[in-house]
Amino acid sequence: MGILEVKNVGKRFGGLQALSDVNLSVAENTVHAIIGPNGAGKSTLLNCLVGKLIPDSGSVMFDGQSVLGRAPYEINQMGISRVFQTPEIFGDLTVLENMMIPCFAKRDGAFELNALPSVSSQKDVMDRAMHMLEEMRMADKRNMHAAAMSRGDKRRLEIGMCLSQEPRLLLLDEPTAGMARADTNNTIDLLKQIKQERDITIAIIEHDMHVVFSLAERITVLAQGTPLVEDTPENIKGHPKVREAYLGESA
Amino acid sequence: MSNNELTRRGLLRTGAVAGAGVALPTIFTASSAAAYTNEPTGGTVTLGFNVPQTGPYADEGNDELLAQQLAVEHLNGEGDGGCLNTFTSKALKGNGILGKKVTFVTGDTQTKSDAARASAKSMIEKDGAIMINGGSSSGVAVAVQGLCQDAGVIFMAGLTHSNDTTGKDRKKNGFRHFFNAYMSAAALAPVLSKEMGADRRAYHLTADYTWGWTQQESIAAATEAMGWETVNNVLTPLASTDFSSYIAPVLNSGADVLVLNHYGGNMVNSLTNAIQFGLLDKVANGKDFKIVVPLYSELMAAGAGENIKGVLGSMNYNWQLDNEGSKAFVKSFGEKYGKPPSNSAQTCYAQVLLYADACERAGTFNPCGVAEALEGFEFDGLGNGKTLYRAEDHQCFKDVLVVRGAQNPTNAYDTLEIVEVTPVEQVMYAPDHPMFGGAEASLGECNSGA
Amino acid sequence: MDAIILQILNGLDKGSAYALIALGLTLIFGTLGVVNFAHGALFMIGAFCAVTVQRLLNLSFQTVDETQKDFLGNPLKVDTPYVEAWFGPEVGATIIDWSVPLAVVFAIPIMLAVGYAMERGLIKHFYKRPHADQILVTFGLAIVLQEIIKYFFGANPIQTPEPSALKGSLDIGLMLGFDPNAIIYPIWRLVYFAFAAVIIGGVFAFLQFTTFGMVVRAGMADRETVGLLGINIDKRFTIMFGIAAGVAGLAGVMYGPLNPPNYHMGMDFLVLSFVVVVVGGMGSLPGAVAAGFLLGVLESFASTTWATTTIPGINQIIIYLVAIIILLTRPRGLMGRKGVMEE
């Protein structure tokens, strides 16, 4: 039984069957990649996992509980954190404030009317956020406006924000899309390090095979809204069905 | 109020507040307790003219302001003296009031109760105004009248036509020269009956706020008393700019008269729409269809243009009135400003002179003395003919004009013609009339602010 | 039945004015992303174009007529308009009589120029500024424009009557087989509706069938991409602003005979036209037109005696009530696209 169990999920947009009969099981403490050509339904599937979309059929269980019908913030509080394709951070806030917000969310839950004490008096959150920044090697940038940072730093900050919540499952949506090779390698290293240092399950949607094969322990190939195969990276390489899906030609 | 309303307790407390902060050096002197609010101490006395200067009624407010300035000139002995020469009371000498030169301050009511009170307060608190005059709506008049009562100054209302101003909201410190909805109805009803017959069916469109309701109530009561039937009364939102959807059903309602209880822009548009729908060309119940606009003003007539032709209504005053006071006023106003005065201008002019005269006769600016001098005062020579300021409710009683849109006006100023001057006896009512707050309505106590 | 037809006519007529103003407003939203609080003022300026034309045609010379007296008893000065002196009294009077339709011709270049000047002189600098700043600056502009009009024309409404040939009303009921007087409708209101239909149709045709229009529509959908294609979209947007101003202005010119123009008529329509645009959906042209007519018709029905006796005061709040219901059931109005003006 995996930490994330997707069963028979289907989703239609008007005339387009985006997902049909998707089954997926992500085992705890693994790195699981989902790959597939454009329009295979990767993003739709991801959105069904985090509460942005509700599937027409099927079930999505996280750690034995259904996530269906829950709002994104509730699913996050269950322990799923999401990293976006383009970094989603609080651009108008400073880097430190960016890091404090997930820490508050971790400590106080989805809503807390904490309107009178000053932020600086919240020592526990402050310390935690600083610790996380140090871990992400961004402590020196803490008073910068987040919007002013480079794209690579924004990605780092976003991943750091997700980790500060100590999620059990980290979802990454093409984390290296549009990155230069050097930045991509840095990101790979960062993710490897993260995986080494803590008990965490990572699910990653990726285009870049280099990234996928550097990180993943299991790979699911999605094509036309349905999983083609699921296997180890070694077996996926050279799998005829995969070639077919990617090259669009029958073997 | 503010400056002088130092109750002993208030004095002690405020004194303590000020004293706690700084030890008072001897040059700090608290003003000596005056006998009444804004008692004039120097060689001048300040009047406050509170008129709409922005918003839809700005032109009407401007007309009032012109008349008020003219009155101040006349009081100070400048110009040709205007109605001072025809006024039956000879107390005014053209040397200001009680020997003090008259100055004035102005404010903008914006035709909103809040803004009007703010500007009246500023004139009282900051400029030391001892009397407030002007305004072009009943909401503003009632609001400012209440303020003046609390503050201990005299309020001489401008254009306010609602029964409430001297009805349930009457105040000891407030006075109205303008006529009211009841008087309009009482004056109009016989003329309507004579011109249109006694078996008419009336359809009312009524502006959905206090003034509209009182006017509709008054007109309906007066016309029903002489045999008319009220088919329907439809309330229209004040903010309406287009009345087509209210006018369209009129013709099929079985009515043969349309009564527009609207004022200002509402009236201009509803009348324009009614003419567009061709109501006046129609025949209903075998009779020519008619329109009545109970309250007319010159500016509304100008705004409605040709549409007012043949439409009946009532006015407080019209410059074409042929009496000595009116002629003197029209000459004075016309020569200075190049146009005849409107009825709101006339009421403000008369109110300023009446206030000044009352001060002279009372020998004091003390509002309580002035009020006493105005109560029950009978006069003539200000343009409306013989007039009484009734003591019980501070309402002026005088003849009421029934007017009609002229068929062939020769210039921009004679678009209205006087149909009848309804004698004052016909528009009289008891001070405890149910439409005026009944027996419960009371002026309360005079407040001088002391 | 006749009452229903009558109120539908009324509604279409009210709706015409709403739709015309909202159309221009949503064009500006959609193309420039600007919240234009001065749009009502453009409508008002259009109406005052008609007033100006009427004043110009009535420019007169004075002759003293000793036989008549003015209100002070002096000899009366008689005004004779120049056009009557030049073309003879009858032709001259006819020209004056037709001043509103003439003003349409006069208003088109003026409104385009006003729109162009506004966009180049002011709005252009606010594309990148927050919506709040746009609101403040255009609101300031609206106040300034209306105060200027007030300074020259006063606060009182000014009649701009329709030509006498188009005065009066038609008995539509008779044509449809109802009793006489059942459905009486003013000719000019029918003219206004037809005029609005032509203008709306014209704008849509222009956007649909010309290359210029296609580029603008593409720009509305995705401004950046079209800009990347090397098309000078900015210049086209300036022209669109001029057109939007022109539509508002023409709506104003033709509105004069329905209800006499005054300096604050723009503010009276401002809030309403925003409600219309939003109910229609931000950036949607068909939405704005549909919402304009829908709200016009509903407003007319709400003012019937039947409606006001069933729910007292419904005529006061109907527009807002409908707006709330529509926005709560359809998150982006009738035809709005996702993500437009939602931040």
Add this chain to the structure above:
Amino acid sequence: MLGLDKKDTSLLIIVAILTLLAPFILNPFPTGSAMAQFNAGYPDLMQRFVIFGIFAIGFNILFGLTGYLSFGHAAFLGVGSYSAVWMFKLLSYNVIPAIALSVVVAALFSLLIGYVSLRRSGIYFSILTLAFAQMSFALAYSVLSNPKFNLTNGETGLQVYADDPQIFHRDSLPDMPHLFGLSMRSTYKLDIGAWSFDFNAGYYLCAVIMMVMFYLAIRIFRSPFGMMLRAVKSNQQRMNYTGLNPRPYTLAAFVISGMYAGLAGGLMAAMDPLAGAERMQWTASGEVVLMTILGGAGTLIGPVLGAGFIKYFENIFSKINDNILHQWFSFLPDGIEDFMVFIVHPFIGKGWHLTLGILFMLVVIFLPGGLVEGGQRLGKWIRNRGKGATDAKTKQEPAE
């Protein structure tokens, strides 16, 4: 001090000093001098400054922090005023229950409207709030003032009549709003030479309340809650995926700012016991938006400055008439005097709207951050002049 850092403490102290000394500061010109026209230190206007200051501070908590632009906040001010006057009518003229009820009622009303309106964002939210406020205005102006069920007294405005119950009223108490016997209208007048200063009880009550409200606003701005509100403005998507529910945060901000508005409305009624429906109209809602943007949205002191600016124009410029102009320019030769009066005439008195419109445009064109930015630029310019060109580095600090 008081849980604030040094910078905020000094800001609070400056505001406290300015409000407490306002009677002096606002009356710089000797009474009777030509410039006395510009004095603003009379009780009514001073009260208005601080009351609208409270209104704008509250509005800024919603708009400045979360970016949600409400066009309906005047409705909460209006209900606040109506509740206060009802307390006067039913209980007594004591202002404490009146103000308390006005805050409570405004809170409930804003909870209701906010709950519905916050289901949408952006301009859709703005139009929803506008629609609710316009409905409230229409109902208050006419429907709810019908003789059978007169809740608002319509056009005239709700006021206290002699036959109202006023069950706790005693003859020894003033017949107008008071604080345990101290009339809100009692004024101590201080004459020093040609100058005259008014110390009004009502003003000081409002001023103290404003300082408390200003202090609370600073605390909210600096709190985790305030940070969350800024996060709402910055990126709601990220907030959602960080396990935070933006809706209760915005709703709480909406209700808090509604309570500020209700408090302002209650104070207005406490200073002058009449509640007019016009204070609920969309123009009144627009006014507080303008105040906030004009002063500097999202800054602490900006809204207060904006409120002062607009109220000053409304009350001072509208009262300047041609007579006063002639007095000012009387030192000039006649022809030039008339010319000057002619030039200035369109901008004063009935033209005050024009002046205000032009100033709106100038401020927003040249000072995108509002008056606060103007102040900062001025301050920077003075500092640079003092230090010379050596200090070329200018620190970019968040505007407070």
